[in-house]
Amino acid sequence: xxxxxxxxxxxxxxxxxxxxxxxxxxxxxxxxxxxxxxxxxxxxxxxxxxxxxxxxxxxxxxxxxxxxxxxxxxxxxxxxxxxxxxxxxxxxxxxxxxxxxxxxxxxxxxxxxxxxxxxxxxxxxxxxxxxxxxxxxxxxxxxxxxxxxxxxxxxxxxxxxxxxxxxxxxxxxxxxxxxxxxxxxx
Amino acid sequence: xxxxxxxxxxxxxxxxxxxxxxxxxxxxxxxxxxxxxxxxxxxxxxxxxxxxxxxxxxxxxxxxxxxxxxxxxxxxxxxxxxxxxxxxxxxxxxxxxxxxxxxxxxxxxxxxxxxxxxxxxxxxxxxxxxxxxxxxxxxxxxxxxxxxxxxxxxxxxxxxxxxxxxxxxxxxxxxxxxxxxxxxxxxxxxxxxxxxxxxxxxxxxxxxxxxxxxxxxxxxxxxxxxxxxxxxxxxxxxxxxxxxxxxxxxxxxxxxxxxxx
Numbered sequence: 001x002x003x004x005x006x007x008x009x010x011x012x013x014x015x016x017x018x019x020x021x022x023x024x025x026x027x028x029x030x031x032x033x034x035x036x037x038x039x040x041x042x043x044x045x046x047x048x049x050x051x052x053x054x055x056x057x058x059x060x061x062x063x064x065x066x067x068x069x070x071x072x073x074x075x076x077x078x079x080x081x082x083x084x085x086x087x088x089x090x091x092x093x094x095x096x097x098x099x100x101x102x103x104x105x106x107x108x109x110x111x112x113x114x115x116x117x118x119x120x121x122x123x124x125x126x127x128x129x130x131x132x133x134x135x136x137x138x139x140x141x142x143x144x145x146x147x148x149x150x151x152x153x154x155x156x157x158x159x160x161x162x163x164x165x166x167x168x169x170x171x172x173x174x175x176x177x178x179x180x181x182x183x184x185x186x
Numbered sequence: 187x188x189x190x191x192x193x194x195x196x197x198x199x200x201x202x203x204x205x206x207x208x209x210x211x212x213x214x215x216x217x218x219x220x221x222x223x224x225x226x227x228x229x230x231x232x233x234x235x236x237x238x239x240x241x242x243x244x245x246x247x248x249x250x251x252x253x254x255x256x257x258x259x260x261x262x263x264x265x266x267x268x269x270x271x272x273x274x275x276x277x278x279x280x281x282x283x284x285x286x287x288x289x290x291x292x293x294x295x296x297x298x299x300x301x302x303x304x305x306x307x308x309x310x311x312x313x314x315x316x317x318x319x320x321x322x323x324x325x326x327x328x329x330x331x332x333x334x335x336x337x338x339x340x341x342x343x344x345x346x347x348x349x350x351x352x353x354x355x356x357x358x359x360x361x362x363x364x365x366x367x368x369x370x371x372x373x374x375x376x377x378x379x380x381x382x383x384x385x386x387x388x389x390x391x392x393x394x395x396x397x398x399x400x401x402x403x404x405x406x407x408x409x410x411x412x413x414x415x416x417x418x419x420x421x422x423x424x425x426x427x428x429x430x431x432x433x434x435x436x437x438x439x440x441x442x443x444x445x446x447x
Contacts, residue, residue, distance in 0.1 A: 025256050032255070037246040041238075049245070057255050120237050138203060139235045140242050145196075145205070160196050167199075171230050 024064050027072050028057060034141070035076060041136040042084050044125060052087075056080040077141070078151045081133050123173035131166040134159055193217040198224065202231040244303070304395045304422055307371045309406040309413045312391040312424030315368060315377050316411060320387040320427075327364030327379050337365045341376040345394050347421070353390060353444045355380050358437050360388060370422070371395055388427030388434070390441055394420050403438075405431060414438040418445070 035056060040049040059079050060067075067075050124132060137143045137151070138159075145163075149156040193214050200206050201214040218225040319326050329337040334352055342350030344367055352362060360380035368377050370393030378390040403416040414434050415424035423445065425438045 029252060029256060032252050033246045033248050036249075037242050040245040041242045054255055061256070120241055136238070136242075139238045145200070160199065163199055164195060167231050167234065170234055171227070174230075174234070 024067075025061075028060060028076070031073060031076055032057075034073075035080060038077060038136060038141055039080060039084075041140050042080075042129070042133060052080065052084055055083050055087075059083060074143075074147065074151050077137070077143075081137075081152060085129055085133065119174060120170075123170050126173060127166050127169055128162075131162040131169070134162040135166040135170075138163060193224075198228055199231070202228050202235065304371055304393075304397065305415075305417060308391070308393060308417070308422045308424050309415045311370050311375075311393075312389070312413050312415060312426045313406070313408060313411055315391055316387075316389045316413075316426040319366070319377065319379065320389060326387070327377075328366040330364040331362040333364075334362065341365060341367060341392075344374040345376055345392060345421075347392075347394075350376075350392075351444060352378055353441045355437060355440060358433070358440060359383065360437070363387070386427070386429060388425065388429060388437065391422075391424040391426065392445075393422045395422060396420055405434075407431075416442065418442075421445075 032053070036049070036053055039053045039056070040046070043049040043052055056076065056079050060076055063079070127135070133152075134148055137148045138145065143151070145156050145159050149159045152159075197206070197210065197214055201211060201218075206214060218228060329340065331337075338350050338352050342348065352365065355361070359382045361382075363379040363381050365376060365378040368375055370391060373394055375391060375393035378392075379387060380390070381387045404414070406413045406415065410428050411426060412429070412431055412434050413424050413426040414431075414437075415422065416438070417423075423438075423441060425434055425441060427434055427437075
């Protein structure tokens, strides 16, 4: 989009090809696909998701000193979750959507076409952020309740109540009969 | 035997999420067998789980711009100029190329595309086709019902469906008007049109997409036009009409039965 990716002096790159252990950057890079999925599951649009992902990467790079060499993935997820939960105010302040957002809306969600309204996604939008994050960590990202509790620094009871809240809310929203399983008789 | 020890809600969640060991799972199961309401709830949760996973699975991918994400060189929608990380793009590239080159490399060159999924395209195109063709008085179809065999062979060939059968909806009070070839998601697709005694029409759209993975059955409606669509393997189907949902659903079920699985 904006800049030419190869402004790097590629000569230097080649010379420095020392037997690198898996670097911090490389770990992030390898984690980006799942982080992107998690990011998208927390947010309302592709643009918002990419912004969160970028914030998360920046934050991770800046606080690399705080990573104690333990579970890198959980650490990154924790950063992303916290960034997202804390972003409330700054997002509300953001004046209007940029050009990228407009592109994304047109191609990605076509949110105002009633035909395209994905009910599940809509239902998700009604969840409190905290509950949604717990739901996604458990269901989509596959973390155990205790792992989520550790990651977010909350008691496991809170994890359960958020999970419960999210599930009941989704269930109510989805209840109108719209998605119907068909069975082919054999 | 002891306690008909009741089951906690936390255990129900753990059951739905597959976190229980064998013994607890059995206990919860026997509890659910006697508590249909709880059983329904848990089964709804499990269905939610699957839908959520399916909804976001597609986002797990790398993008061409990922490297720049690490080097801080990616502009964002907001106005924040990337302030930092003279952590040189060079350094990042070294690590990426060196440490990851093997398994991550090829992914880097996948297009970072944003596009509609087939499940989004299908109902939209079905509706458009209905609106355009069902109102045609003289030329609603290319091949009329009197040439049904030819119609089936022709469209079957274009869609690469062996033994394509034109669904018979007589039982639901709709007889075939005919069919036509039309693009669905940019590929050859088939449209069959039906009509009841009062001249009320409905259309059945069939399209093929090799990238289909999901199976979904759902309604979409816009104004009075209802579409019921589903994806079955590589094929997508959509039944559209200005008729009641109930009727549409029965017709969709009939089509589902008659189309090859």
